[in-house]
Amino acid sequence: MNPIDELRAARPAHLGDTPVDERTRAAELSYAMSRPRSARRKRRTVRPVWGFSLVGAAAAATAVAVVVSGTGGTTPRAPDAALATVTSSTPKVKLSARDILLTAAAKAARRPAGTGAYWHTVSVQRTLFAVEGADYRVMDQQRYEGWAPSAIGGEMWASTKPLGARPVTAADEKAWKQAGSPAEIPVKVPGKPRPMTLSTSPRKAFTDHSPLIDGDKVLWLGRNVTMKDLRGLPSDPAKLKAWLLRSYEGHGTESNGYAMTADAWLFNLGSGLITDMPVTPQVRGAAFRMLADLDTVDVIENVTDAEGRQGTAVAVKSHTKYSGVVETRLIFDQATGRGLANESVLVKPDGVQSAFEPGTVWSSQAVLEAGWTDSKPSS
Structure with a gap:
């Protein structure tokens, strides 16, 4: 998937005839939830404001968001400088990723559930860019807010606020x-x-705002899904893994030739379930347990996200066509099991990203809010 497609991924919400229950975390995003695609327009995605977030068509037009990934273990800085270079001193602690994730799973599964008319998310996306024809870098920032209806036939709402680009250092x-x-x-x-x-x-x-695709599709989770699908996801990690892999075809979450391993696929989708999708606390716990069984996951402790929040990260590395080797990180609060952020770190920059130093946090999505509300968005 090319980075701009990556920089669009997200998730909304909808419920059928059963009441929605769910109120879990709030804190930092991947992706980039994107709105599902219609059958007629194969690659149409709606960018909601969470995770890979709930931004509407208007937001997608800005094409500057972030995709997936993690933050570095840097000293806390002001938010506008948080995506600067991460030094090689990032403390990679050789603890068991499995044990840490299983502990987080138990905490996440015990968080309270909730109900509401809309699944509401707020996130801030930050992306670094090299300037064309100049020797400096800038960071673009955007705030996304999204509302996904719990009822069939409702509308997706998204608000995008460009915060402006600025030099990084x-x-x-x-x-x-x-x-x-x-x-x-x-x-x-x-x-x-x-x-x-x-x-x-x-x-x-x-x-x-726009109507739900087919009247009920609210999210892209490897395929278009309804709120009923999301509320019915299995809470058993093995069954959840099998459900997610039904849509895996050897490439990324967009239908192109960008190769992606099954572990990376599961990591990306599992991270979205943890950070900002309208699933039950038990499914969120199952997503943590599913990640705990992946052989390629590493643990990084004492990580600071772009909002200055301290957490623990789990990460996978992959080689990308345009950026070189990238480490995708899910940052979460180990004490509560609450997802905080998804960020991407350039391990071996290549292509257009070769202007950045190894260890640079290239993109970041911090989820500030994610939960149910009865408040209707205003136009």
Whole structure:
């Protein structure tokens, strides 16, 4: 999947004739929940605001979000500098990923459930870009908010607020000023032949809404799914794994030729279930247990996400076509089992990403809220 497609993934929500119950965590995202695709338009995705988040078509048009991935074990910084380079001193503790994940599973499964008219999420997405024709980097930031209806036939709502792009470090800011402090900055986009222009000025939030695909599809989880599907996911990790693998065809979550291992597929979808999807606490616990059984998962302790929150990360590495070797991380609060963030770290940068140093947190999605509400979004 090329990074821009990756940078769009997300999830919404809908419920049929059974009451929704679920109120689990809130904190940081992957992806990028994206809205499901219609049968007519194969690759149509709706970006909700959670995880791989609930952003509508208007939000997708900005094409600057993040995809999946983790944060580095850096010293806490202000949010606007949190995606700077992660040093090699990140403490990779050789603890058992399985034990840590099983503990988190037990905590997540005990969190309270809830009900509501909408599944509501809030996340902040941050992405680093190398500037076209210049020797400095900028970070683009956007705030996403989404509402997925619990009733069949409802509408998906999404609000996107561009927070503006800015130089990442003091050296980047100096270079930007030497270039005349441009308000519009052309940046290199992995997988795209032409640069994209970012604005340094925050803009007013814009809200969009659209009917659910087929009247009931609320989320892309390897395939279009309904709220009833999500509420009925198995709480047994082996059965959950089998359910998710039914959609696996050897590539990423978009229907293209980007190769992805089964473990990476399960890690990405499992991370979304943990961070911001409208599933039961028991399914969230099952997702943790499923990840605990993956052989390729590593543990990183004392990780700080882009919002300055401390947590534990589990991660998998994979080679990508445009970015080189990337480590995708799920950050969570070990004490509560609450998902905080999904971020991507460049382990061996390549292609357009070769301008970044190894250890750079390239993209980040911090989930600030995820839970049920009866409050209707306003246009």
